[in-house]
Amino acid sequence: MLDQDEQSLHSRFTDFEKFCRKKGLKMTHQRLEIYRELLTSKDHPTVEALFLRVRKRIPTISLDTVYRTLALLEEAGMTNRIQTSEGLTRFESDYGAHHHLICKKCQTIEDFTWKSFDTMLLPPELEAWGAIQTRNIVAEGICTACLKKEKKH
């Protein structure tokens, strides 16, 4: 399990290098650290949160660079943008099909997988719409932590 993660983490870094080379983009300290931070963040950080975390390692980094790098990564399909109902933009590293659980109280996002859904046939009527590429579930409710807080009051 851990080995697999290490493996894929490493391959993701080389993918990033390859991508940059191919596009003639420079491999900078800032880009690498932003990408690293995104890969190792399991919560779905906002731009601000990523900025603050990366700044611990590169104190002179600017918020602008984080924005620009995220745009780059998004374009390359290496990160996904998630728009929460609050209008906050969050990011996650792209690691295959998964779905989201969002707590309406504390706004945290958790991932879950559901293989049988991913391979399930969509209603046939949808074929007329066009070419569907992705399907994601967004499930909303109240997480256990928030449920407990509610009971206490």
Next chain:
Amino acid sequence: MLDQDEQSLHSRFTDFEKFCRKKGLKMTHQRLEIYRELLTSKDHPTVEALFLRVRKRIPTISLDTVYRTLALLEEAGMTNRIQTSEGLTRFESDYGAHHHLICKKCQTIEDFTWKSFDTMLLPPELEAWGAIQTRNIVAEGICTACLKKEKKH
């Protein structure tokens, strides 16, 4: 079919009135027109789009009022806010469980229903997360109209 729509349209207006009364809110010309526009709009309009449409009937209406009224309707559960990946906020009148098809090219949103999914049991692991209240699918791809345009070029 039409009768049913008319019926529900009417009941939705009375619901709106009831809600306002209960909350001690005033039933104004502006609110009624914004609500009507939202109910009859089948595309998922942005605030701007709603504003422009309502302005045809109430030329002096301000964008602010549209924002305030939408917040009100949202609070009452009479409309849903949809955050697109472009960061645009769109609205739809709340009319029961449905899902979204989003075209990555033209950004239009279409609804679809999938009853068997709605009643399907979620993976049992999710129960530990908390109390799930809603589940929505967002399917993305390219709509037929955009596919045709691509072929032409």
Next chain:
DNA sequence: ATAAGTGCAAACCGTTTGCAGCAGT
């Protein structure tokens, strides 16, 4: 050496807010 990337500050744009006059109850 060269072209791209960075940090800074200013611009931008959708959204929210304070206020004085207006309208529904």
Next chain:
DNA sequence: ACTGCTGCAAACGGTTTGCACTTAT
């Protein structure tokens, strides 16, 4: 008449952009 709603204009906050300097190739 009273209270809340509206329109205006100004403020706000997240994001983008222009520019001169710095850095990877």
